[in-house]
Amino acid sequence: MVDNKHSIKPWQHQHQFSSINIDGERNTRYVLYLTVITMIVEIVAGTVYGSMALLADGWHMGTHAAAFMITLFAYHYARKHADNPDFSFGTGKVSVLGGFTSAIALGMVALIMLVESTARFFSPHQIQFNEAIVVAIIGLTVNLVSALLLKDHHGHSHSHGHSHSHHNHQEHAHEGQDHNLRAAYLHVLADALTSILAIAALLFGKWYGLTWLDPLMGIVGSIIITRWAWQLLGQTSPILLDQSIEEMYRNKMTALIESEEDHQVTDLHIWKISADHYAAAISIVSHQPKEVDYFKEKLGSFEQVRHLTIEINTCHDTKCHQSIR
Incomplete structure (x- = not known):
């Protein structure tokens, strides 16, 4: 062990x-x-x-x-x-x-x-x-x-x-x-x-x-x-029933992430985990991805999200290999 x-x-x-x-x-x-x-x-x-x-x-x-x-x-x-x-x-x-x-x-x-x-x-x-x-x-x-x-x-x-x-x-x-x-x-x-x-x-x-x-x-x-x-x-x-947050909120979060060159959001889920708090799970793909902590800090202004999980996917040429951090 x-x-x-x-x-x-x-x-x-x-x-x-x-x-x-x-x-x-x-x-x-x-x-x-x-x-x-x-x-x-x-x-x-x-x-x-x-x-x-x-x-x-x-x-x-x-x-x-x-x-x-x-x-x-x-x-x-x-x-x-x-x-x-x-x-x-x-x-x-x-x-x-x-x-x-x-x-x-x-x-x-x-x-x-x-x-x-x-x-x-x-x-x-x-x-x-x-x-x-x-x-x-x-x-x-x-x-x-x-x-x-x-x-x-x-x-x-x-x-x-x-x-x-x-x-x-x-x-x-x-x-x-x-x-x-x-x-x-x-x-x-x-x-x-x-x-x-x-x-x-x-x-x-x-x-x-x-x-x-x-x-x-x-x-x-x-x-x-x-x-x-x-x-x-x-x-x-x-x-x-875990209904998603409104589309405008999701679009703003996606736009902020994709404002980084060569970074795209492949999957995004935001749902309520209590009467007032949201959780988010986001997947990002890039040829040269930035660190997870970078995006967590960048998304800090989205205060409704209290639990954030980010998945980074590294893309090499035409073939992408998943790397979860």
């Missing part, structure tokens, strides 16, 4: 790209407690007082409680496995996966609301308006408090340092998308919307006898919530 006494540390990469949102995680836990308590109260009250809007709000909050559990689990899992080498690029996509899963749950909530509300058009129930309105207002109050707890943190997170050989970044605070918490925030907004529609339907039903508004508001709410779920799926699915 060869005794390798050389230190390889200068050429090694850090692979921790997960974001830690301590405040968001703590506040999500508070929101979960509030949601579970309110859910129980609304389901019982909706059953007793005969309000479909109130029942929909209660069951809706129940599914959101499950979504908040997904959010908290994602935070815990990402933190626990932050330094696990089994994850090629760390656990940066765990929060994205949590947001994607919660978006599906949000869509299921909308579907259940749509089915139940449509059924109530053909089979209306007697509603005890005064009691139902009081409970709905309580639910809305809880939703608004929950939204305030999550609002200031659903778009901000604090990252670990990302020290690499090509940028030598220092540990820093980073603002970016926390799709996991954004999903929780949208669930809270959906709850608030359902509560507002329930209160409106109950008031008009009490004052003007328009009881058909109760199931109608459930249908309107389901449509709006479906739109939110679709938007969240649209934000998270490209990251999970």
Whole structure:
């Protein structure tokens, strides 16, 4: 066995790209407690007082409680496995996966609301308006408090340092998308919307006898919530599927490399490895190629790329021999 006494540390990469949102995680836990308590109260009250809007709000909050559990689990899992080498690029996509899963749950909530509300058009129930309105207002109050707890943190997170050989970044605070918490925030907004529609339907039903508004508001709410779920799926699915960065960014990087005489880019991939960080793999061919470190330094201005791998191919006459450095 060869005794390798050389230190390889200068050429090694850090692979921790997960974001830690301590405040968001703590506040999500508070929101979960509030949601579970309110859910129980609304389901019982909706059953007793005969309000479909109130029942929909209660069951809706129940599914959101499950979504908040997904959010908290994602935070815990990402933190626990932050330094696990089994994850090629760390656990940066765990929060994205949590947001994607919660978006599906949000869509299921909308579907259940749509089915139940449509059924109530053909089979209306007697509603005890005064009691139902009081409970709905309580639910809305809880939703608004929950939204305030999550609002200031659903778009901000604090990252670990990302020290690499090509940028030598220092540990820093980073603002970016926390799709996991954004999903929780949208669930809270959906709850608030359902509560507002329930209160409106109950008031008009009490004052003007328009009881058909109760199931109608459930249908309107389901449509709006479906739109939110679709938007969240649209934000998270490209990251999970390793969608490439925009073409303009790739073209700028290619142009910079090929500004060097007799250097061409033969392959270039740039994809997200977390909600906010990109990795790049680039292949370059030349008759007299420059060193890998030269290109890493040259590409240092492309700050969105946190993990850069460069492959150099040396071309001799008409035949090229691959040399990976």
